[in-house]
Structures are given as structure tokens and as C-alpha cells.
Amino acid sequence: MSLWDDDFPYESFESKSGDFVAHLYVDQSAPNPRQDFDHFVHVLTINDFGRFVNVDDDGGPLQYIWDRIAMEVPDEHAVEVFERYVRIFHGGVVLEHHDPENGPHTLWYLTGLDVETHGIGDPEAFVRSERDEYAAWASGDCWGFVVEERVVYERAIKTGDTGKDWMWRYERTDDSCWGIYGYEWAASMARDAATCYDPEPIEQ
Numbered sequence: 001m002s003l004w005d006d007d008f009p010y011e012s013f014e015s016k017s018g019d020f021v022a023h024l025y026v027d028q029s030a031p032n033p034r035q036d037f038d039h040f041v042h043v044l045t046i047n048d049f050g051r052f053v054n055v056d057d058d059g060g061p062l063q064y065i066w067d068r069i070a071m072e073v074p075d076e077h078a079v080e081v082f083e084r085y086v087r088i089f090h091g092g093v094v095l096e097h098h099d100p101e102n103g104p105h106t107l108w109y110l111t112g113l114d115v116e117t118h119g120i121g122d123p124e125a126f127v128r129s130e131r132d133e134y135a136a137w138a139s140g141d142c143w144g145f146v147v148e149e150r151v152v153y154e155r156a157i158k159t160g161d162t163g164k165d166w167m168w169r170y171e172r173t174d175d176s177c178w179g180i181y182g183y184e185w186a187a188s189m190a191r192d193a194a195t196c197y198d199p200e201p202i203e204q
Contacts, residue, residue: 013191015198019150021170022194024186030142030179033133040118041130044107052104093123097131103138136181143186144178147193
């Protein structure tokens with residue numbers, strides 16, 4: 001959980017009524033999703049001479065295949081050959097991630113057996129989601145939000161205008177969520193959290 005008492009929100013989302021607001025914060029202590037959560041996708045970290053830490057301790061069941069390909073195939077063709085091998089011999093899917101400035105060169109994959117065992121409907125989308133989740137964590141793209149409610153808390157000086165006769169402030173509710181990976185997803189969740197409390201309009 002981020003120490004949001006000492007932080008200013010990155011962004012805030014109000015409900016239509018203005019009675020609720022969700023404050024979005026950077027989560028500075030979000031856990032590494034490869035270590036703290038269950039995951040089914042295997043990750044091969046391609047040797048970069050120790051510049052980056054491996055994503056996983058091992059490359060999964062096809063690590064030995066990659067090691068052989070890396071030894072026998074020129075570097076510029078090795079990834080293509082591995083992708084073809086996984087697709088043809090294991091009915092799997094491979095997605096590459098290569099951002100030299102922000103992390104190691106990696107291959108994320110599922111075998112056909114993984115897909116069948118875990119009932120994965122869209123293997124490529126599943127691999128992409130785990131890959132993007134880790135990339136968000138590694139780059140600090142991690143978020144949390146807190147919902148606050150507008151509360152009337154004391155009588156103000158009477159002005160003759162009953163609409164302005166009360167002072168109010170926002171107070172934190174019990175609704176919060178942390179460890180959200182990726183700004184777009186976090187902003188969508190915060191926006192929904194702020195608006196879900198508004199009553200449904202009454203149809204005339």
C-alpha cells in the first residue's frame with residue numbers, strides 16, 4: 001500500500017452528483033506480480049550479460065530448447081526459430097518483449113498443455129496480459145485509489161440561502177484498492193468506484 005497520507009493524488013475522479021470522489025495515487029510498494037501471484041506463463045530471459053535481473057528463476061519447461069537454439073542459430077533468427085518450434089511441436093504461443101532501456105529481452109510463452117490444463121480461452125491475450133502486468137510493475141506504472149464521501153459536518157453562519165447553509169468536507173470511506181498495474185486500468189477502476197455510489201436515475 002502506498003503511503004498516501006503523505007502524498008498528493010495523481011488524479012481525482014468525481015461522481016456525477018459530486019458526493020463521492022476517487023483519488024488515484026502512485027503505489028510505491030506494489031508487489032512483483034511474478035513472485036506474489038499465481039501465474040501460468042513461462043518467461044525466458046535472453047542472456048544480456050548480467051545487465052538485468054532475470055524475470056523468473058528459470059525459463060520453464062522449454063528452457064533447454066531455447067539454450068540449444070541460442071547455441072546453434074544466429075542471434076537474428078533465434079527468436080523466430082523458437083516461436084516456430086513452440087507453435088509446431090507444442091501447440092503454444094510466444095510473445096517477445098524487447099525494450100533495451102527498461103528491462104531484459106524476454107520471451108513469454110504457453111505450451112498447448114498449459115492452455116488445456118488451465119482452460120485458457122485466448123492464449124495470446126493471456127500471455128500479453130501477464131507480460132504487460134510485469135512490464136507495468138518494472139517501470140513503476142502501479143496505482144491505487146481511495147474513495148471519499150462528501151459529508152456535512154457543521155452548521156455554517158446563516159446567509160439566508162438554505163442551499164449554502166452547511167459546510168462540508170470529504171471523508172475517506174472503506175473503499176480502496178492497491179496494486180493495480182497500468183494507468184489506464186487503474187483510472188478506469190477509480191472512475192467506476194467514484195460513480196457506482198450515485199443512485200440510479202428514477203424513470204418518469
